[in-house]
Amino acid sequence: DAGITQSPRHKVTETGTPVTLRCHxxxxxxxxxxxxxxxxxxxxxxxxxxxxxxxxxxEVSDGYSVSRxxxxxxxxTLESATxxxxxxxxxxxxxxxxxxxxxxxxxxxxxxxxx
Amino acid sequence: GQxxxxxxxxxxxxxxxxxxxxCNSSTTLSNIQWYKQRPGGHPVFLIQLVKxxxxxxxxxxxxxxxxxxxxxxxxxxxxxxxxVGTYFCAGPRRSGGYQKVTFGTGTKLxxxx
Numbered sequence: 001d002a003g004i005t006q007s008p009r010h011k012v013t014e015t016g017t018p019v020t021l022r023c024h025x026x027x028x029x030x031x032x033x034x035x036x037x038x039x040x041x042x043x044x045x046x047x048x049x050x051x052x053x054x055x056x057x058x059e060v061s062d063g064y065s066v067s068r069x070x071x072x073x074x075x076x077t078l079e080s081a082t083x084x085x086x087x088x089x090x091x092x093x094x095x096x097x098x099x100x101x102x103x104x105x106x107x108x109x110x111x112x113x114x115x
Numbered sequence: 116g117q118x119x120x121x122x123x124x125x126x127x128x129x130x131x132x133x134x135x136x137x138c139n140s141s142t143t144l145s146n147i148q149w150y151k152q153r154p155g156g157h158p159v160f161l162i163q164l165v166k167x168x169x170x171x172x173x174x175x176x177x178x179x180x181x182x183x184x185x186x187x188x189x190x191x192x193x194x195x196x197x198x199v200g201t202y203f204c205a206g207p208r209r210s211g212g213y214q215k216v217t218f219g220t221g222t223k224l225x226x227x228x
Contacts, residue, residue: 092158
């Protein structure tokens, strides 16, 4: 398995509180992604990064922010958690984005419950 | 919204039966990837297709990329219980000068022993 670690693996938080999820990689890959997975929706891209301090929005970015101050770390922050953000969050990394002859490696996932 | 659609969303098959999932894109794709996610696990890369009309095989799995590079399929021959999971296709989507990976909605396969 690729060197990618998500923390925490499970979290229960209250509505309105801030939450930060961390993705750490040891592969020195340029691209990092945050997805959320919900039944019937597959994997939806929240934000992604194509380099240190270079980030862009995905298709479901509202309510989320990200930061990447080092190659190896990509943080996802829910500024004020809502119940609709209850989901399983996956971080993924890839060396060359979506180009030919590259693949994405996924972390183990973080199960977040907002009560 | 998502540009890559998959059908069916769910499929139950008897062990030994064949299974096919289809992936359709509204735009031409430079390449398409397939991933498998076991229950409780994370997606794992299976294969990438690049050329128009390309067909690749991995044991009982056959992957096809359409001639127009807008659709793809994954066919499993004689399913086994180890095939249980959700299968995703994924295609690149350009945003500015960068390409991000966009996943389909997935097909959840259940194999009945």
